[in-house]
Amino acid sequence: MTSSPHTPHALLHLRAAGVSLVLDARHGALPSVIHWGAELVDLNGDDLAVLADAVEPVIGSNTPETPLRLAVLPEHHAGWSGRPGISGSFDGPGWSPRFVTTALTLDGAPVDGGRTADAGTVVVDAVDDSGRLALRLEIELTPQGLVRTRAEIANRHDAPYRLDDLSIALPIPAEASELLDFTGRHNGERMPQRSTLVDGVHLRENRRGRTAADSAFLLHAGTPGFDFAGGAVWAVHTAWSGNHRHYAERVFSGEQVLGGGEVLLPGEVALAPEESYRSPWVYFAFGTGLDALAHRFHAHLRARPDAPDSRRPVTLNVWEAVYFRHDADELIALAERAADLGVERFVLDDGWFGDRRHDRAGLGDWTVSADVWPDGLHPLIDRVHALGMQFGLWFEPEMVNLDSDLARRHPEWIMAARDDLPVESRFQHVLNLGIPGAYAHVRDQMLAILDEYRIDYIKWDHNRDLIEAGDRTRGGHAAVHAQTEAFYRLLGDLRRAHPSLEIETCSSGGGRVDLGVLEHTDRIWVSDNSDPHDRQGMLQWTLQLAPPEFLGAHIASPRSHTTGRHMDLAFRGGTAVFGHFGIEWNLAEATEADLAAVRGWIDFYAANRALLLAGDVVRVDTPDPRIVVRGVVAPDRSRAIFSAAVLDTVHPDPPARLRLRDLDPERRYRVTPVLLGTLPSGLIAPAWWGEASDAAAHAAQEYWDHAPRVDVTFPGAVFRGQVLHTVGVASPRVHPDQVVLYRVDALD
Numbered sequence: 001m002t003s004s005p006h007t008p009h010a011l012l013h014l015r016a017a018g019v020s021l022v023l024d025a026r027h028g029a030l031p032s033v034i035h036w037g038a039e040l041v042d043l044n045g046d047d048l049a050v051l052a053d054a055v056e057p058v059i060g061s062n063t064p065e066t067p068l069r070l071a072v073l074p075e076h077h078a079g080w081s082g083r084p085g086i087s088g089s090f091d092g093p094g095w096s097p098r099f100v101t102t103a104l105t106l107d108g109a110p111v112d113g114g115r116t117a118d119a120g121t122v123v124v125d126a127v128d129d130s131g132r133l134a135l136r137l138e139i140e141l142t143p144q145g146l147v148r149t150r151a152e153i154a155n156r157h158d159a160p161y162r163l164d165d166l167s168i169a170l171p172i173p174a175e176a177s178e179l180l181d182f183t184g185r186h187n188g189e190r191m192p193q194r195s196t197l198v199d200g201v202h203l204r205e206n207r208r209g210r211t212a213a214d215s216a217f218l219l220h221a222g223t224p225g226f227d228f229a230g231g232a233v234w235a236v237h238t239a240w241s242g243n244h245r246h247y248a249e250r251v252f253s254g255e256q257v258l259g260g261g262e263v264l265l266p267g268e269v270a271l272a273p274e275e276s277y278r279s280p281w282v283y284f285a286f287g288t289g290l291d292a293l294a295h296r297f298h299a300h301l302r303a304r305p306d307a308p309d310s311r312r313p314v315t316l317n318v319w320e321a322v323y324f325r326h327d328a329d330e331l332i333a334l335a336e337r338a339a340d341l342g343v344e345r346f347v348l349d350d351g352w353f354g355d356r357r358h359d360r361a362g363l364g365d366w367t368v369s370a371d372v373w374p375d376g377l378h379p380l381i382d383r384v385h386a387l388g389m390q391f392g393l394w395f396e397p398e399m400v401n402l403d404s405d406l407a408r409r410h411p412e413w414i415m416a417a418r419d420d421l422p423v424e425s426r427f428q429h430v431l432n433l434g435i436p437g438a439y440a441h442v443r444d445q446m447l448a449i450l451d452e453y454r455i456d457y458i459k460w461d462h463n464r465d466l467i468e469a470g471d472r473t474r475g476g477h478a479a480v481h482a483q484t485e486a487f488y489r490l491l492g493d494l495r496r497a498h499p500s501l502e503i504e505t506c507s508s509g510g511g512r513v514d515l516g517v518l519e520h521t522d523r524i525w526v527s528d529n530s531d532p533h534d535r536q537g538m539l540q541w542t543l544q545l546a547p548p549e550f551l552g553a554h555i556a557s558p559r560s561h562t563t564g565r566h567m568d569l570a571f572r573g574g575t576a577v578f579g580h581f582g583i584e585w586n587l588a589e590a591t592e593a594d595l596a597a598v599r600g601w602i603d604f605y606a607a608n609r610a611l612l613l614a615g616d617v618v619r620v621d622t623p624d625p626r627i628v629v630r631g632v633v634a635p636d637r638s639r640a641i642f643s644a645a646v647l648d649t650v651h652p653d654p655p656a657r658l659r660l661r662d663l664d665p666e667r668r669y670r671v672t673p674v675l676l677g678t679l680p681s682g683l684i685a686p687a688w689w690g691e692a693s694d695a696a697a698h699a700a701q702e703y704w705d706h707a708p709r710v711d712v713t714f715p716g717a718v719f720r721g722q723v724l725h726t727v728g729v730a731s732p733r734v735h736p737d738q739v740v741l742y743r744v745d746a747l748d
Contacts, residue, residue, distance in 0.1 A: 008104040010111045011048040015039050016119035017145030017296065019286055023122065024052045028100045030071035031124055031139065033170050036147065037232070037286050045114025060253050070255060072137060073151055074169050075099070082249045083201065083259065087165040090132065090157060097128035099135050119143045132157035134276075144299040147284040148239075154276035163269040167245065168282040169259030172234045176221040176256065179248055180290075182541065184213040187529035187562050189510035190541040197221055197256065202248040205263050209430075209466020209480045210507050211241055211514045218544055219246040220290070221258055228619040229289045229661060236260045237297075237545065239515035240280035242466075242484030258284065265478035280516055290544065291619055291662075298547035298617065301518060308502070308522045308549050308580075310613035313344035313390055314602050315582035317459070317554065320530075320561050322586070324351040324358055326372045330588075332383050337587045339387035341595065342602040345582075346384045347392035347459055352377065354404065360427040363399045364406030366445035381453050392457030392502075393449070397442045398487060399463060400431045406441065413438040415479060417470035425464035432471055433490065434482035443493055450498050458494075460521070462507035491520035504552060513542065523552050523580060530556035530584055531563045532575035533737050536628045536645050539579060540619060548632065549613035553579030555598065557586070567737060569594060570677050573601035574643055574739035577612065578630065581605040593710075597677030604676060611639055618642075618662045624650055629658065631744075637664040637721075640744035641674075648736050657728030660744065663721035667746045671724070672716035673732075674741035679712055682735035689714040689732070718747065 007028040014021045022035040022043075034055050043051065057067050064079040071078065073085030077098045089095035103125040104111055111122075124137040134154040141147055149168045155161040179195045179202055190213075195202065204216035211217075220226075222233035238244040238260035245263050250256045260282040269277050285293040301307060316338045318331065326348075335346050353369055356362030362369075368376050377393075384391045400407050400414060407414065407429075415430040416422055422429070433439045449455070469483060470476035495501060505512050505521040509528035518524075524546055527538050535553065542551055553576040559566045576582070581602075587595065605612065615632030618640075622629055627650060631642030642660055663669060673689055685692065693713045719729065724744075732740060 008101055008110070008112055010104050011045065011052055011114040012106065012111060012122060013040065013043050013048055013116040014118070014120060014122075014141040015116070016141050016143050019141065019145035019147075021141045021147055022048065022051065023139065025101060025104055025124065026052070029069060030073055030075065030099050030101060030126060030137070031122070032069050032071050036170055036284070037173070037234070043114075043116050048114040063253060068253070068255065070171055070257070072139060072149060072168060072170065073099075073135070074257070082251050082255075082257070083167065083169070083247065085151070085167055085169065086153065086163075088161055088163040090159050090161055094128070094130060094132055094161070097130070097133050099126040099128050101126045127156075133161065142300060144296045144303065145286070146296050146300055148281045149284070150279045150281045152276055152278040153271070155271035155273055158273050160273075161271045162267070163271060163277055164264060165261065166277065166279045167259050167261035168279065169249075169257040170236075170284050172221050172256045172258055174254060174256065175223050175232065176234055178222055178224045178226065180220040180222070181216040181218065181246065186213055186508050186511070187527060188534060189213045189527050189538050190217055191537070192541055197248055197250055199250050199252055203245065204247065205243075205245045207243050207263060209242055209469050209483065210462055211244075211512045211517070212465070213508065213511045215244075216246040217513070219248060219258060219260075220293070221248055221256070227289065227621045228291045229621055231289060233287055233290060233293055234258060235285045235293050237283040237285070237515060238262070238280060239283055239519075240484065241487065241512055241514055241517045242480045244280070262481065265480060268478040268481050283515060291617065294544050294617060297515075297545050301547060301550065304519070310549060310610045312549050312580045312609060312613055314342060314605060315345040315347060315392070315552070315554070315580070316343045317347040317349055317582065317584050319349035320557055320584045320586065321588075324356070326351050328373065328379055331380055334587060335380070335384050335387060335389065338583070339389055341587070341599050342606065343389060343583065345390040345392055345457060347394070347457065348377070348380065349394040349459065350396070350461075352393070361401050361403035363396055363401040363428055364404040364431060366395065366397070366442070366449060368449070377453055381455075385454060390456035391454065392459060393453075393455050394459045394461060395446060396461040396463060397446060397490065398431055398433060398483070399428045401428050406431075410438065412472050414472070415466065415469045415483070416472050417468035417476040417478075422468040425467070428464055430464065430466055430469060430483070432479060432483065433486035434471060434479050435473055439486055439490065443490055446494060447497055450494065450501070455501070457502045457504070459504045459506055459525070462512055464508075488516070488520060495520065510538070510542065513545065515545070518546065518550070522550070524550050525552045526579070529560070529562040530554050531560035531565055532567055532571050532739075533565060533647055534563065535575050536647060539575070540628055540630060543617050543619065543630075547613075548579050548617065551579035552582060553577075554582040554584040555601065556584040565737075568678065568681060569597050570680060571645075571737055571739050573597070573676060574741055575645065577601060577605050577741075578632075578643060580613070581609075600676045604674070608641060611641060615640070616662065620659060620661055623656050626650055627655065631660065633662050637662075637667065638746045642742045642744065643739050644731065644742070645739040646734050646736055654733055655731045658731045659726075659728035660724040660742075663724055663744065664746070665720065665722035665725065667721050667748060668718055669721060669724065669744050669746050670716055670718050671729070672743045672745075673714050674743055675712055675714070678710050680732070680734040680738035680740055682733065682738070684733040685714060686730035686732055688717040688729055690716060
């Protein structure tokens, strides 16, 4: 970090995609945000100065005589009584630094005075009043209207500086009084929860060493009752795959902020002279309705230079088909059946390496098992490629079983805070990738596999929390931060060596989903639970951050291996098709009718993936949470596909009207139900569906009728977009755990 003797005096207005960010960096102070929200009209320098003065708060009762100035890195010395942006000390002194800005640039050019500009990056360099700390702030307004910020602190003193916390915060207006964030568990990720923002701190800290199933994910604050379509909403997301925090805070004088950053364990970051620490990016989003925020994140991820596009291959993963029962002939036969159906990627899951015949041995020994694969993986991989499919392979690089060659050779590489090992989870421990030898071991063994075999795709798993994650070679020193950085570095090393390699982030399912890991990976395994009843909700809310082409969604076994529910194939297919579509099922056990239906879903996905995986996501607010309606709409509003899932017995009966949002209100659309395989159980079609190709389909399929009806079509009807949005149409009656898809095509 460099600085100049000049003290900037700047007011900046950045705008992009309907969002404005106005920064006050006058008088050498750290920048404060005087507006973040809906886009403002052109403001010249005088306008900005008037605005900055106009929002200065008056002096309150029993408050400091100097008006509070809340910086992006909130400062205690300015009178802020809430969470400070930086917490640390030089063994006691220097715990409340006062920073003075020494340089400010916009996209690399110095700025003084007032200025309005489009999306860009502001870099602020500052030093504290004692000259012992240097600070760099990066504040970017992206072309998609996201604000992302990070801070770097450097020790310019001759004594160590212990850093306890470095967090970024942006102000939100008083009307943002309702909160929405998430919790969850293994097999039940991203469950929404709402609360009211009151005086104090709503703090969500995660200390699991990974993003985790119960993370806040995104923390929203909005006007009361905000939903997918309406209400002003502000949100924060910490882009970090280790320990992290999200928080909302309101102090008694009325100021409110959203903030986030990394959670540092005791002693984890102690900066020696000239050392520095840089925080993760913290993202902030504003919009009208939750869909508007989601669209910003989707556009940001889609703008990544190497982002996956809509040509996502139909994927088959063999985990639920064979588990640890690896047999080359059986797997080749499964690959042949999959290819015949139209599968385009075949993934070999856990069990191919070392002594990994069960989950209690072998992790850490990334060499092909000669016992199970005497000819290596070549026979399977060669056959998969000969069938025209890509090949994928499962790894869990950060973990180790005690029953492994690696653990026996290097017990000191296992993370622990003391001589005793932490509590075991899933019969495994964490390998300390912060140790150079451990890192080189994993990297070199993985590269050896990737160099020998033609592997297109990695499913990267991470199946336990980091409990007492210490470096035993340093006396148990806390090491989650170093582990997270090593994980990112390893991803980068593999991608540089194999640029075309795709990587899926899996962590006990959806336990590592954040914008940090998504800078390096191409797919999210949303959950280990593929039961469509549960997946409907998990897909609905994972879409708040990532677009559908990132979300792995598979047709799993008829009887869920996770929940025990038995689900119709039409429900499984109609749920999975709204993500990166695949199969997690032993197709050798499928009937010919099942295989024909699976082929139908694959054909539907292949024919429509350019829309399903590249359109604008629309989630429709419904009067009953047991009805989940979502769709994807083409950017030109010429086409759309919607689904309406019924997850439980719904009252009233008949159900409420179906409303379809975000179509062109003036255009006329034909809406046609899509019925693949068997009809939804209990179907009573509304009159607007028209005459069925099988007249018997108008009658409900009663519980004593065990012959499901198949291959029935309805012509649908034509409506203006405004009618579909404002009035809606009658919904069919179906039994619980059924889904109906609709094609929507503009007639012009």
